[in-house]
Amino acid sequence: MKYIIIPVTNFMQNCTIIWDENSLDAVIVDPGGEIEKIIIEIKNRSLKLKYILITHGHLDHVGACADMAMYFSIPIYGPQKEDSFLIKGLTLQHKVFGLKKCSEFIPNRWLKNGDEISFSNIKLSVLHCPGHTPGHVIFVNHKDKLISMGDILFRGSIGRSDFPKGNYEILMHSIKTKILTLGDDYKFIPGHGPTSNLGIERKFNPFLQ
Numbered sequence: 001m002k003y004i005i006i007p008v009t010n011f012m013q014n015c016t017i018i019w020d021e022n023s024l025d026a027v028i029v030d031p032g033g034e035i036e037k038i039i040i041e042i043k044n045r046s047l048k049l050k051y052i053l054i055t056h057g058h059l060d061h062v063g064a065c066a067d068m069a070m071y072f073s074i075p076i077y078g079p080q081k082e083d084s085f086l087i088k089g090l091t092l093q094h095k096v097f098g099l100k101k102c103s104e105f106i107p108n109r110w111l112k113n114g115d116e117i118s119f120s121n122i123k124l125s126v127l128h129c130p131g132h133t134p135g136h137v138i139f140v141n142h143k144d145k146l147i148s149m150g151d152i153l154f155r156g157s158i159g160r161s162d163f164p165k166g167n168y169e170i171l172m173h174s175i176k177t178k179i180l181t182l183g184d185d186y187k188f189i190p191g192h193g194p195t196s197n198l199g200i201e202r203k204f205n206p207f208l209q
Contacts (some may be wrong), residue, residue, distance in 0.1 A: 004020045014192060
């Protein structure tokens with residue numbers, strides 16, 4: 001399995017492309033904006049994009065979803081249905097966040113805890129991890145021990161819980177019962193900033209002490 005992180009928009013959101021190096025089948029996680037920049041990376045590697053995967057409904061993570069889906073004729077999967085109010089409110093979000101207005105969309109499939117996304121020989125397990133938003137999900141590749149984390153856990157920090165329907169206690173419960181139980185050797189790609197692994201965060205992240 002290969003992946004590349006493409007920071008997009010002024011929020012430097014980590015859009016991630018994951019692919020099988022033999023078939024070149026790929027998925028993209030959280031295309032938050034700057035669609036031209038993302039398309040260049042896909043075409044330069046001759047990747048065959050299969051799905052768009054969304055961790056949660058904030059605009060800086062979904063801003064290019066509709067245009068990407070139309071350009072590549074592929075479906076959008078995620079997040080969990082509790083984030084539907086955010087997807088429906090994209091017009092309001094672009095005013096609040098100060099980002100470029102994006103095309104509206106409805107996901108082809110809402111995801112739930114325990115779902116699995118497969119392409120080529122790669123399998124991504126879906127874990128529902130509310131707290132930052134009520135419908136936030138993460139994608140876990142157990143074979144390569146890699147997590148697409150979204151905005152739940154960061155290097156040295158955790159996701160914000162002060163957005164609409166966010167909840168600090170629920171966020172911490174998600175981290176402790178869904179994420180840290182995976183094992184210290186799992187690496188993760190957060191929604192913003194540098195990668196880390198669960199062992200480092202368990203030991204040094206001040207929010208987990």
